[in-house]
Amino acid sequence: MDLITELGALALATRLKRLSERLAQDVNKIYKELDLNFESKWFLVLELLSREGMLSIVDIADSLKLTHPAIVQFVDQLLKAKLITAHKDSKDARKRLVTLSPKGKKLLKDLAPTLAVIKAENEKWLNEAEHNLLELLGQLEQSLDQQSMYYRIKSEL
Numbered sequence: 023m024d025l026i027t028e029l030g031a032l033a034l035a036t037r038l039k040r041l042s043e044r045l046a047q048d049v050n051k052i053y054k055e056l057d058l059n060f061e062s063k064w065f066l067v068l069e070l071l072s073r074e075g076m077l078s079i080v081d082i083a084d085s086l087k088l089t090h091p092a093i094v095q096f097v098d099q100l101l102k103a104k105l106i107t108a109h110k111d112s113k114d115a116r117k118r119l120v121t122l123s124p125k126g127k128k129l130l131k132d133l134a135p136t137l138a139v140i141k142a143e144n145e146k147w148l149n150e151a152e153h154n155l156l157e158l159l160g161q162l163e164q165s166l167d168q169q170s171m172y173y174r175i176k177s178e179l
Contacts, residue, residue, distance in 0.1 A: 059129075064105070070082060071121055077119065101120075106120045108120045
């Protein structure tokens, strides 16, 4: 019995999280087998820093639409792995600015062939579905931007 599947829409968030965790675990196995000190959850922060250079934690959270605490956790992990560097903003000491370290830049370069395969396999997998999941997710996200699930539920209670 799969309670999450059985519950359907009531367990939607859990089902999406379960799918996300399943994908991340498989990709993390690949990184481990390739002897890369890397976790899939770090990719977005590193990719953003690669594109933008130096950013504050708030800027990263805003850009990725992830919570500030999640970004703080990723940044702390990336600092420990020496993939980024951080320093206080000279204009605002409350801000921590982060950028890729030379080790982080090298890792992204080394990851490029693996990331290309991951992207291609994700695209193949997505094409196996009857509907375009990425388009559907975009529509659902836009709908939540217009009215959050919190307000949808609250207005019915």
